[in-house]
Amino acid sequence: ISAVIPQKCIAQYFVRGQDPCSLKWEQIKTEHFRIVFPKDFAKEAQRLAYLLERAYGPVSESLGQEARRIPVLIHNQGVESNGFVGWAPRRSEFFSQAPPDNYGQDWLEQLVIHEFRHVVQLEKLNHGLTKGLTIVFGEQATAAVAGVYLPFWFIEGDAVATETALSNSGRGRIPSFERGLKAQVLEKGTYSPEKAMFGSYKDYVPDHYELGYLMVAHARSHYGRDIWANVLSDVGRKPYPYAFNRALKKHSGHTTTGLYKETFEELKKHWQKDPLFNEPGVEEPLNPTSKLYTNYYRPQFFQDSMVVAVKTSLDKIPRIVSIDPRGKESTLCVPGYIDYNSLDAGAETLIWSETCPDIRWVHRSYSDIFCLKSGSRKRLTKKQRYFSPALSPDGQQIAVIESTPAYDFYISIIDANDGKLIRRYDPPVGTYPMQPSWSEDMQSILIISQDGNGKEILELKLADGSFASLHKAGFIEISGPEMIKGLVYYNAAYCGTEQVYVLDPQKGTSTRLTSAAFGAHDISINNKGRGIYSFYTSDGLKIASLANVSESIAFKNNDNYYGNGFDSILSSQEQRPEFKTDSNLLKAYKTEPYSKWSGLLKPHSWGPFYPNAADYEIKPGASILFHNLLSTSFLSLGYEYDLQNNYGDWSGSYEYKGWYPELSMNIKSGKRENIFSGGDNNTSLEWQKTSANLKALLPLSFSRGAYVQYFRPSISLLYIHAGKTARTLDFFQENQAMTFEYRLSYSLLHRSVARDMRVPLGFSVNVAFMHPLLKEFSAGKILTATSVLYLP
CATH class of the missing domain: 2.120.10.30 (TolB, C-terminal domain)
Incomplete structure (x- = not known):
């Protein structure tokens, strides 16, 4: 379960994948949510709508922030138990399969509390200067502020603390959830804050969920329920360098390092007294x-x-x-x-x-x-x-x-x-x-x-x-x-x-x-x-x-529960929602069809710059970005200006991933200028360059045992046109080229672990064949083949 925050402003979209194209979709609209789900999930969608509305107030309360209506997309065709919140575009996605070893809380209730808390966190940021940035740049601005200033240990730790406070279960009550840090501290000592927060390739370091819960809960138990609401409010209003540390210092007297040390100094003393x-x-x-x-x-x-x-x-x-x-x-x-x-x-x-x-x-x-x-x-x-x-x-x-x-x-x-x-x-x-x-x-x-x-x-x-x-x-x-x-x-x-x-x-x-x-x-x-x-x-x-x-075996029951006590403190600070799902109490929400083509032209982000994701560059210009809820349609329009060469290009790209083959189209057009030297005079030649690319790609993957295979056949139509402008000299002749490209890519790769800097074993092969489509274009046929071999 996670909140997905882009770490680079260039990464406009978080695209995890798509659902089968054969699915029929429906939706339920409530006061605060729009739930979109496959048709065969309709019965549970009614209960989910009820749970979301019941959780809306309690989950929002301790951050003092009401959230705008947000779409919630349900994925029920897989066996993964997960969820995430994305903010460019703004939505939450639930994977409905319950874990095979779930703890004592209904899986959908868990998703509702945890994931909606991420929504409230991001809404809390959207104040002051961050809100102004959102007007100028769209939803990517809030995501960027969160990615730059909010540490993952806080984002996930606060959500785990909320799921624990607002339920009878939650990971904060599961002893195995804290055992990694407990054993590490008592047997190996407390790691440096940097190692604890950023991990290590040498040693096992418990993740940001475990670390974050203990730090967030410790801060709430010592500095009050509202500490994180105040920190988020300050970061959102003034997203300046070191905003999170400055806000935390203001409201707790500690920087992140200080809070980490205080948390684990106290926990170590407590854990050392555990009778076991x-x-x-x-x-x-x-x-x-x-x-x-x-x-x-x-x-x-x-x-x-x-x-x-x-x-x-x-x-x-x-x-x-x-x-x-x-x-x-x-x-x-x-x-x-x-x-x-x-x-x-x-x-x-x-x-x-x-x-x-x-x-x-x-x-x-x-x-x-x-x-x-x-x-x-x-x-x-x-x-x-x-x-x-x-x-x-x-x-x-x-x-x-x-x-x-x-x-x-x-x-x-x-x-x-x-x-x-x-x-x-x-x-x-x-x-x-x-x-x-x-x-x-x-x-x-x-x-x-x-x-x-x-x-x-x-x-x-x-x-x-x-x-x-x-x-x-x-x-x-x-x-x-x-x-x-x-x-x-x-x-x-x-x-x-x-x-x-x-x-x-x-x-x-x-x-x-x-x-x-x-x-x-x-x-x-x-x-x-x-x-x-x-x-x-x-x-x-x-x-x-x-x-x-x-x-x-000696049958006697003399165990006394020995925990860190955070769960009781957190629960005392909250008003727990009543999730009574008796059929007589459930409200019948109206179910409507949901079109796959809905939201194709709804922009989520824009700005006075042009992001080039392929080259990780940002250039002067303008851009506007579209991304539908089902993550099948992606459209970007923009204008980029090249300061070095003093010309600009209009561009547009579109991808549709909702069918078995992925379809994409790119077009770019702009003026070019060439300088010809002749004697004492230089001649300037201006012309218009237009390029387009149509592509169909079939991305297939197969896994068996230690290996994963990727097979990606594609066919592309490439078009380039050199045309005249009002300032083009008379001797210039327009020209165009149109080429078909057929490409086969195959990879057989050994699965890797975190320590692997690259694929440990495997190979990939890429074969391409190109030929001209227009007879007047005299280029020949081209056959290329490349391969890469990975060895230990």
């Missing part, structure tokens, strides 16, 4: 040691004595690895875009889910199930939306969570051999099911269920489709239930740090099994009663073992 930090630690990790930050997700026993896990690190893309009893690690498979927490192991089979992008449409993707058996990787399903696979004890069936674009969810069972659907179960009304696992007798499936009351563990009886509640956690974070020999092992944060707990369903008693200082989760137990689980350190997730799990 002072308890005996876990055993030595089973995994090989590494100097780099490395994570081992979902460790499980495989073939009884071997351990398998999803491994990620700073220098390599994710892979599935095995660790033998001697500690030797081997790579079993390099998957595609794997969900790290989806790995499940059977006697001879590994299964997991991967995000599979569409070859053309960025906003359409799938989540499919893959398996590894006898060293062979196989894709079990195609173009499905299956999450969190769980292999049955006999290895013949897989339980998954299935979703639809209409925001419906099911607990489904598919065949483990061919991926075909066997049966589908509806979850209880108004709930979101997550993380299924089988009982040992295969008569039931456990799930985590989330609704308006938080989370609970439910047991689905497969014979009749009924559900029984085993454990209600409310808004305390729980996940990953596994039933083993009548007991339910699950992850929970009852003590303020995520740990492994054990539940006896018959007695209703629960106890903590692990005592990792920064969190532990995802236990796996083999036939001999030995257990392994992940535990977090400042060097990443490691694998620990329990020699005998049953001997470690």
Whole structure:
């Protein structure tokens, strides 16, 4: 979830991609929002409209700013869980698929609060000099002020603080959200402000969401709810150099550096008092040691004595690895875009889910199930939306969570051999099911269920489709239930740090099994009663073992929650919205068709200059920019003046990306002057140059395992005309050239990580053929080929 702010004024548009051209669109207009959505999302669009209006006042209150009506675009064809706010043009975009491991808050409620807070932040900037700049330059002015002066840690930290304050959940209440900084500070020390805010290629540095939340919440707890409203107001009114630091100093007495140091000095003292930090630690990790930050997700026993896990690190893309009893690690498979927490192991089979992008449409993707058996990787399903696979004890069936674009969810069972659907179960009304696992007798499936009351563990009886509640956690974070020999092992944060707990369903008693200082989760137990689980350190997730799990269980519940207290302070400063979505309370909003051609000629930015995005230059002149809501149509018109050569050009460019091939057109026309020397006299020749380009491009991409392929065939019509002006000399002859160009581009590239300065391995080939279209133009045919080879 993010706010997208251009970091360069030249970057007028943020274009993430397009939706399939076959979609039919509809819209709902409310007092403060215009929601545009695919037709099959109509039912949830009504609820979303209600949620947006209910959140409008509470989200705006602590910044003291009412927002103008804004369009909200819904993408429901993919499996990504995200959202962003763009400001040139001004809009918000929601990706409606709920995360497979969502915390105890409805996903759409989370999106509404977080993303609308970004809208209010930017509206708050639009005062004083910034408002004047907006009149002169359009919406790009506010985006530029935000990009230059607002640090990302504040933009995202304030939004996370708001989602926490205005709900019973939110990331500020999830212990794993702060564990990266907590472990780093207590084990490695507090990094410099520069390293903490800008990151590092050498060490793992928690992102600006985690850093920002703690700094924003600390400032609100010490200097009052209105501190950030005052800072934003000052930055907007006077966007001068160091505006954010000057405003923060004025209202808190600290610069950014001072606030960072104060925040983590206090948090370090608090974290050092955590009872778990002072308890005996876990055993030595089973995994090989590494100097780099490395994570081992979902460790499980495989073939009884071997351990398998999803491994990620700073220098390599994710892979599935095995660790033998001697500690030797081997790579079993390099998957595609794997969900790290989806790995499940059977006697001879590994299964997991991967995000599979569409070859053309960025906003359409799938989540499919893959398996590894006898060293062979196989894709079990195609173009499905299956999450969190769980292999049955006999290895013949897989339980998954299935979703639809209409925001419906099911607990489904598919065949483990061919991926075909066997049966589908509806979850209880108004709930979101997550993380299924089988009982040992295969008569039931456990799930985590989330609704308006938080989370609970439910047991689905497969014979009749009924559900029984085993454990209600409310808004305390729980996940990953596994039933083993009548007991339910699950992850929970009852003590303020995520740990492994054990539940006896018959007695209703629960106890903590692990005592990792920064969190532990995802236990796996083999036939001999030995257990392994992940535990977090400042060097990443490691694998620990329990020699005998049953001997470690003592049923007692004496945990006291130990948190930083920011969530309570933030909530006390806000008026929480009531998201009662009972059908009797929902207002029926009028739904209207939305045309794909709507807003094609609505300008969003303009200015007395001409931005040349290709050369990263800004020249004297004028420009006006158009960009429709669906991000399919882009038009720019302008005039640029070349000071060096003393001439100007009128230009226009148009792109349409709403069909399978992308279409573009560019035209540029202006006077030119050539000086001819002859004896003592120089002759000036003025003429008119006009050039145009029509192009059709098919941008296709394919991904498989460690590699991504791009195939981009295109055809272009190039036209150049040299014509006369009123001052052209008589001997000048008009001329024109028209050329067809056919181009094929293909790339096969190894996926990269943050440490890679370039593609680590791969190649690209570009072949082009040009020929003249006009007979009177005597140029010949041209065939070119270029290639690039990338080596480690």
